[in-house]
Amino acid sequence: MTDAVERWVLGPQRPEQNISRAFSSSGLAEGPVAVISAGWQDAEAELDHVGELVGRPLSDLRLYQRAERLVQGDPVLKEAYRQRQDRLIELQRFYRRRMRQLSAAARELQAAEGDPALLAPERRHSIAQLRSLDTHHLNRVEAIHRDFEQQFSAAVYPAIEEQVDQIRSLLDGCSALLITGGNVVVLVNRMRLFGIGDLVSNLPLVAWSAGAMSLTKRIVLFHDYTPHGRRSPEVMGAGLGILPAHVFLPDARRRLRTRDALRTGMLARRFSPDTCVTLDNGSAASFHDQQMVVAEGVRRIDKRGKLQKVVL
Amino acid sequence: MNPGLRKLFRDGTADASAIDTFISENQFPLVDGRDITFVWRGEATNVYLRCWISGLDTAQPFQRLSESDLWAVTIELPPESRIEYKFEVVSGDTRQLVLDPLNEVRAHDPFGANSVCQGAGYRRPGWTLEDPLARSGTLKTMRIRSRVFGDTRTTRVYLPARFRENARYPLLVVHDGDDYLKFAQLKTVLDNLITGLEIPSMVVALTQSDDRLSEYAADKRHADYLVEELLPGLSKRFPLIDDPAARGVMGASFGGVATLHAAWRHPGVFGNLLLQSGSYAFSDLGRHQRGPVFDPVVEFMNRFREAPGKPAERVYMSCGIYESLIYENRSLLPKLQAQGIDVLYEEARDAHNWENWRDRLRNGLSWLYPGPVWMVYE
Numbered sequence: 001m002t003d004a005v006e007r008w009v010l011g012p013q014r015p016e017q018n019i020s021r022a023f024s025s026s027g028l029a030e031g032p033v034a035v036i037s038a039g040w041q042d043a044e045a046e047l048d049h050v051g052e053l054v055g056r057p058l059s060d061l062r063l064y065q066r067a068e069r070l071v072q073g074d075p076v077l078k079e080a081y082r083q084r085q086d087r088l089i090e091l092q093r094f095y096r097r098r099m100r101q102l103s104a105a106a107r108e109l110q111a112a113e114g115d116p117a118l119l120a121p122e123r124r125h126s127i128a129q130l131r132s133l134d135t136h137h138l139n140r141v142e143a144i145h146r147d148f149e150q151q152f153s154a155a156v157y158p159a160i161e162e163q164v165d166q167i168r169s170l171l172d173g174c175s176a177l178l179i180t181g182g183n184v185v186v187l188v189n190r191m192r193l194f195g196i197g198d199l200v201s202n203l204p205l206v207a208w209s210a211g212a213m214s215l216t217k218r219i220v221l222f223h224d225y226t227p228h229g230r231r232s233p234e235v236m237g238a239g240l241g242i243l244p245a246h247v248f249l250p251d252a253r254r255r256l257r258t259r260d261a262l263r264t265g266m267l268a269r270r271f272s273p274d275t276c277v278t279l280d281n282g283s284a285a286s287f288h289d290q291q292m293v294v295a296e297g298v299r300r301i302d303k304r305g306k307l308q309k310v311v312l
Numbered sequence: 313m314n315p316g317l318r319k320l321f322r323d324g325t326a327d328a329s330a331i332d333t334f335i336s337e338n339q340f341p342l343v344d345g346r347d348i349t350f351v352w353r354g355e356a357t358n359v360y361l362r363c364w365i366s367g368l369d370t371a372q373p374f375q376r377l378s379e380s381d382l383w384a385v386t387i388e389l390p391p392e393s394r395i396e397y398k399f400e401v402v403s404g405d406t407r408q409l410v411l412d413p414l415n416e417v418r419a420h421d422p423f424g425a426n427s428v429c430q431g432a433g434y435r436r437p438g439w440t441l442e443d444p445l446a447r448s449g450t451l452k453t454m455r456i457r458s459r460v461f462g463d464t465r466t467t468r469v470y471l472p473a474r475f476r477e478n479a480r481y482p483l484l485v486v487h488d489g490d491d492y493l494k495f496a497q498l499k500t501v502l503d504n505l506i507t508g509l510e511i512p513s514m515v516v517a518l519t520q521s522d523d524r525l526s527e528y529a530a531d532k533r534h535a536d537y538l539v540e541e542l543l544p545g546l547s548k549r550f551p552l553i554d555d556p557a558a559r560g561v562m563g564a565s566f567g568g569v570a571t572l573h574a575a576w577r578h579p580g581v582f583g584n585l586l587l588q589s590g591s592y593a594f595s596d597l598g599r600h601q602r603g604p605v606f607d608p609v610v611e612f613m614n615r616f617r618e619a620p621g622k623p624a625e626r627v628y629m630s631c632g633i634y635e636s637l638i639y640e641n642r643s644l645l646p647k648l649q650a651q652g653i654d655v656l657y658e659e660a661r662d663a664h665n666w667e668n669w670r671d672r673l674r675n676g677l678s679w680l681y682p683g684p685v686w687m688v689y690e
Binding site: 012013014039042043181182183184185186209210213221223226227228231236250251 | 474476479510674675678679684685686687688689690
């Protein structure tokens with residue numbers, strides 16, 4: 001029997017940092033740490049501060065820079081990549097249009113008054129419609145990725161394979177992986193291009209905010225305080241699926257109307273049976289394989305929309 | 313009468329020391345719910361409130377309180393309103409426009425300063441104030457030799473913090489750019505919104521005309537200068553996204569006219585328009601009443617209203633409801649929508665001034681150029 005792989009997810013690292021909390025754990029063996037900070041885009045390489053907090057040598061995988069160089073230098077790949085991105089953006093727009101209506105209807109029904117015997121099935125069905133749309137969208141997004149990857153993946157495209165080999169050899173010398181926060185769409189995009197999911201499936205890791213989101217099976221974007229008001233949470237696409245039973249909600253105190261139980265309750269039911277878990281600054285959760293074994297400051301959202309302590 | 317003043321004059325009169333105390337203990341103008349009381353102290357024949365807002369008399373007379381040197385006038389102002397004003401003090405044959413000496417809140421514009429009255433509930437938005445944690449962009453100066461105008465034009469260009477030559481940026485061209493910087497704190501607003509990821513890192517070209525009442529009044533030379541000289545100059549010098557969806561132009565008042573006219577004359581160039589209190593004077597019948605400077609504007613707007621075309625894909629429009637231009641702005645909205653243009657239109661309880669335009673920038677910019685805040689989880 002092999003030992004369980006340890007994985008930590010953390011909230012944002014500002015204003016307080018707790019990366020060192022994870023790296024002081026006995027489950028993360030000493031040794032260099034590979035870093036993915038592609039979510040920071042152009043600022044990917046600015047890791048000095050992270051290095052100080054981790055206290056171990058860092059091996060920067062530079063996925064963002066690799067992808068930029070690779071795509072910009074290869075006209076065929078560049079055109080295919082651009083077309084894929086255009087299709088994904090358009091599909092997201094269609095999804096958003098449908099989801100906005102379903103979401104508004106579901107909320108209206110959750111707030112409606114009437115004969116409970118009549119209302120309860122309507123409420124359930126309105127959430128089921130949202131879930132069905134989310135699943136449909138995720139499948140469509142995956143189909144676009146599969147089309148692309150049939151021609152452009154490490155298995156079939158030497159230029160990508162060369163990069164993946166380099167990444168693999170960097171990872172070989174590392175005892176753990178760190179994935180930072182940042183733009184989760186960019187982060188997941190770059191990780192997928194280089195097949196990171198397969199390369200790190202047995203590696204202990206620490207991930208915060210967007211990094212934590214990237215470990216789940218589907219990326220759920222959310223923000224209730226954008227300049228033009230709240231938006232319904234959106235499924236953006238698949239994550240690595242390393243922690244498939246959770247939807248991580250970084251910085252929930254600032255981004256989510258946690259006192260709007262109707263809204264948070266809908267969120268929990270929409271993504272059930274996965275558990276919606278908040279990751280605020282200072283919070284940390286550790287998993288042995290997929291089982292949560294440490295829960296410090298994290299909260300799960302129950303189906304009534306209440307934030308509850310995670311009981312292990 | 314304002315309750316505080318009523319108490320001060322409850323015995324029918326008030327001595328100078330009681331008035332001194334009252335003035336030192338209160339903020340002016342006096343706000344009591346919807347009732348705003350302006351106060352002037354001094355010797356005068358008459359005193360008038362001048363606030364140039366649509367819906368109120370241009371000059372509202374103060375009343376002298378008893379036989380004192382205190383004068384007051386009360387107007388009704390809905391919550392969250394904001395107006396600018398001066399006092400007209402008449403002494404014999406002399407008339408003088410002065411700022412309210414009891415109110416330190418001022419707004420500045422190219423013509424000087426006005427006192428500012430903030431109705432109950434108005435708060436200056438936090439994102440208009442300098443934030444020491446916001447990353448600061450830089451301002452460069454660019455000169456462009458203009459064939460159209462036969463002179464050399466200077467444009468200031470805002471580059472976002474962490475600007476990189478190898479990245480590509482959206483572009484916004486701003487009419488009255490220097491005034492937007494000075495009177496609407498545009499640089500601070502850009503720094504704050506970019507740092508907060510509410511808009512993307514972007515390049516902003518701040519144009520300024522020495523003859524705006526002519527060049528911004530639907531002058532085809534100006535429209536051609538923007539599209540045929542300024543844009544190519546900017547594209548050559550800075551890494552810009554070559555896509556109308558990532559390109560926009562904005563302006564207020566006559567700058568709004570120049571914005572709409574340039575986009576109308578060159579459709580498909582600018583994907584985004586940000587129009588603030590545009591001076592869209594038109595005449596459905598007969599001659600307009602706004603003076604000769606508006607002649608070319610009215611001619612353009614009449615033509616535009618007949619054949620709007622599709623000057624842009626997305627338009628943000630705002631106007632203060634205390635502006636005389638509110639009718640023209642409201643009239644433009646359905647014309648744009650009928651062309652299939654995605655329009656966000658907002659009204660504010662404010663007038664034709666820079667702080668009104670400043671306070672709407674967040675909504676306008678973040679709607680036309682949505683930032684990655686939705687996707688970034690730091």
